[in-house]
Amino acid sequence: MKKFLGAAIGNCVHVGGAVNFLRLVEKEGHGTEFLGAAVSIDKLIQATINLKPDVVCIGFRLTPESVIPLLDNLENEIEKRKLNNITWIFGGTKPVANIARKYSFFSKIFDGTEDLDEVIQYIKGNNLREIKTSYSQNLIDRIESKYPYPVIRHHFGLPSLEETFDGIEKIASSKILDIISIGPDQNAQENFFTPEKMNHELDGAGGVPLRSEEDFKKLYQCSRTGNYPLLRCYSGTTEVFKFAKLLKDTINNAWCAVPLCWYNVLDGRGPREVLDSITEGQKLMKWHGERNIPVEVNESHHWSLRDAHDTIGVVMAFLAAYNAKKIGVKHYISQYMFNVPPSMHHKMDLAKMLAKIELIESLEDKNFKVYRQVRAGLASLSADLDVAKGQLAASTYLAMSVKPHIVHVVGFSEADHAANADDVIESCKIVRGVIRSTLHGMADMTQDQEVVYRKNELINEAKVLLNALKELYPESPNSWCDPLVLTDAIKRGIIDAPHLRGNPSAKGTLETRIIDGKCLAYSKKLGRSICENERLSELLDIENTIISA
Template identity: 45%
Template sequence: MNKKIMGCSIGNCVHVAGVANFFRLADTRGFDTILLGAAVSPDRLANEVFTQKPDILCVGYRLTPENGQKILLRLIRLLQNYTLPIKKIFGGTPKTVALAKQLDFFDYFFIGEESIDRLESVFSWLKGGDFPAVNSLATKRRPAVQLALDSLPMINNQGMQMPLLRHHFGLPRMQDTIDGVTRIAESEALDIISLAPDQNAQEFFFRPEEQNSSLNGAGGFPVRNKSELLELNLARKYGNYPYLKIYSGTQDLLSWAQLSCETIDNAWGTIPLCWYSELDGRSKRPLETAITENIDVIKWYASVGKPVEINEAHHWSLRDAPDVIAIVMAYIAAYIAKKSGVKQYIAQYMFNNPSFTSMPHDIAKMAVKTMLVQSLEDDSFRTYRQLRAGLAHFSIDLDVAKGQIGAATSMMMAFNPHILHVVGFTEGDHAANAEEVIESCKITRGVIKNISYGLPNIFADKNIKNKAISLFKQSQILLNAIRLFGYKIGSEDPLSDPKVISESIKKGILDAPHLRGQPCALGSIKTLPWDGGCVATDQNGNAISEQQRLAAPMRQLGIDPRELLDFDPLFGKFSLPQLTIS
């Protein structure tokens, strides 16, 4: 038999929306609800309790706290002889809740900002499960992240899901980081804490003799041993018991992968493809060697059944590469993941990157990335959308940056993400402390709440469609160039061949302006903002197509540029994904 919930706003309070919204959710979870309405007197409410004998009583009051306390005292006296078991919930403003707690009558309290996870734990308790603990050691750990991603709760009837929230966190002092992880866990503001070690740890954790102590704490927390990682794992076992993951390291990536899974149960592996090498200077690994090693780490994560994210495409856009190169590298990264045996692939899509990108162009660019990545899906390869705002997008003015979080989140929610990688409003100024991480996530949740009421279909916009079709066609030309070059040098599978990828960078098939001066890259490409995006240009600043850009290097390699237009049948048809309802 279904549990019966009775509720109202009490006394002189007419604000019944909170109780009504809670009942709307309860109706979908198998409860029988009785809403008595607004401004119900304590006497009438007590009489209804004695008459209808509910299993659960919900009372709301959002006016002057002192007046509310008097009204609640009256209700308590009227119910003092009621002996049947009943769970009692109170909802109100934080100040009203604080006074209601002093009465030692209600079992649980709401202020209206609770997460979906918290609501689900309350409904579970109301059905007879464990009491939802707050700010204490969590009684139950989360399931594997891939299971959570496959069962995200729906937040409207259009198929929109509540994404998991992720945020980077790492402070220059180890103890501050440990304490901050606990504070974030207790807040239940996010689902995934992405731990950020300092550069000394990322490059030299397994080579301590090479560390420069004057750089301790630069870029993250100075973890130096296994026991400190175990402390971080213990620190997150509060509140909603968030997932932990950690940077891959820029050297000894396989050792880092094994250590992170052993100590913090790394939620998934995040590995670069071309980066953390001589290409960006974050390690001294030769480019082809780095790509080979990175693929080996991807294969290791696949062998232990962990999801994998490949940090690749956005690095090109951060260096002002044409949007087409970023799109192609998103596809190649996913292709390599699938070839490496990965079953669950987390595809990261960084918006506002480069920072001058317009909203319509960003949507078109990410739609094409998504379509290409998802074209690889089959029964053994599932992809998940992880969206984030651009690192260079945020103002140094923190108030302006808070608005930018809202704008970016609104746009990204149109893609119905599985994970929202929150970039904190402090990004342009300093690394976020625990309270700033929590605040950024609260801003994001507020936007999601409003977006859950519904969004227009932005993919129906003709301008966005036309941009996407153009980007799609250009991406096919570049993919063909890499394939043709690979076949020319004897590769059987060019898109997954470290030699082909590294040589494509050296010869400028894959290039970015910021790579000039790097010995393993050409760095001769010129790009400019154009029509909201980033395009390759000729020496006079005129936008050029991929066929024009690649004509000279193709001829040098003995390849007829006209072959670039001979598309692989796999990419012969274009259609925008139905992301708002999938």
């Protein structure tokens, strides 16, 4: 525990910065004393002698030239009174901070451009005289060193290798995020180990054309600057275990992201059948769990992006986590994609996420820890970039209600073009501005009565579907993580989405509608929305009629 002494010096009456800094200091368990505004250098020196602080924090936010005589006087007094053993830090506007940087007795200078997490990291430092910060290269350590400030992630991958390398270096140097998610092109995901199968007309489609281990290693080397961000990458859609080892060995993959039911013939991302991909996905989770690498099962939003009703979104979020736990994953990254479908109301969207959280985190124990990751919806941002910036900020504000550990920033440019380095930096700055405004005292929307009612309703509806999976497959030892059951449930439409219509591996008959901001199952036969019991009854009645015929 250290003792901090703070003051605004000279005739400066702007104390907000100093007061906020000292509050952060107190939250980290240190003692504080604040002398107030317009404190003379004599009074500051005398208080320093009497109170014997470890750190003295000085604030000044007036004209830059007027701080010079004050700092000259302070420097002389520090030398004369032999107070060099104390850590002196300064906070002010950028022009004033530039003046302060000329005085060697300051060990740290804040100019207002720092984000909250950077300030907290400084306070947490064991040696406050050391300006350099060490950056954890382990996701869990990085999260725990910053929480409640979330770590920031952004996707990046341009059709040009060289532009991607340069962009990663620029992003890392900006210290704006903690995790760069590499987006390889579809050729790399599907045919990295079988390049003879690549259609080179599609090189760069969807991401960066990575073609060798050296390409991955260079990505990592380009990130070794600034705040040394972690790297992670999409999983492969074929040769998944070789691809996983490649990512671990080259970029120290921060965590694995693998779907439970996708990256196959359902979405056209690969040639695998649904049963094969579920089986392989489970084995891939196990592979990472055995190596203590965190796992994200990016499952639920794939259904919601295809207009599945909210109940299926909640159920698949739970089943993804359930499968990860059963297979031995210790650190689980649970992604909550807001604004899907885009026309959902914010209250109902939040309720859906809270239902997912309550079910998923009911699985937590000493061997299974869940970390919340939030993001804006893929299709929710306008092609008008100025509008999209506002939408990104609004989505982030809503998502901060669930106190996330990770914020996955979706670049504001996504509806217009793939984010370049400057877009990534600007998007992260927008999100950081929102986070800074919400960490202390934002309105608790999770307690809104409509939100709570809808959350409970969704939990009850989800339990209907989960119980149905057990009752309809009594021969399975555990239907919730049985690849045969899950594959058959998709084929029969028990788990379904409207966008799967015409897909031979799915039922594709589910109808949904957005009603009062919720995405609900809909019966054309009844001409109204229906609850889960009604949906399953209608579905199974049709199935039984077909079988009888």
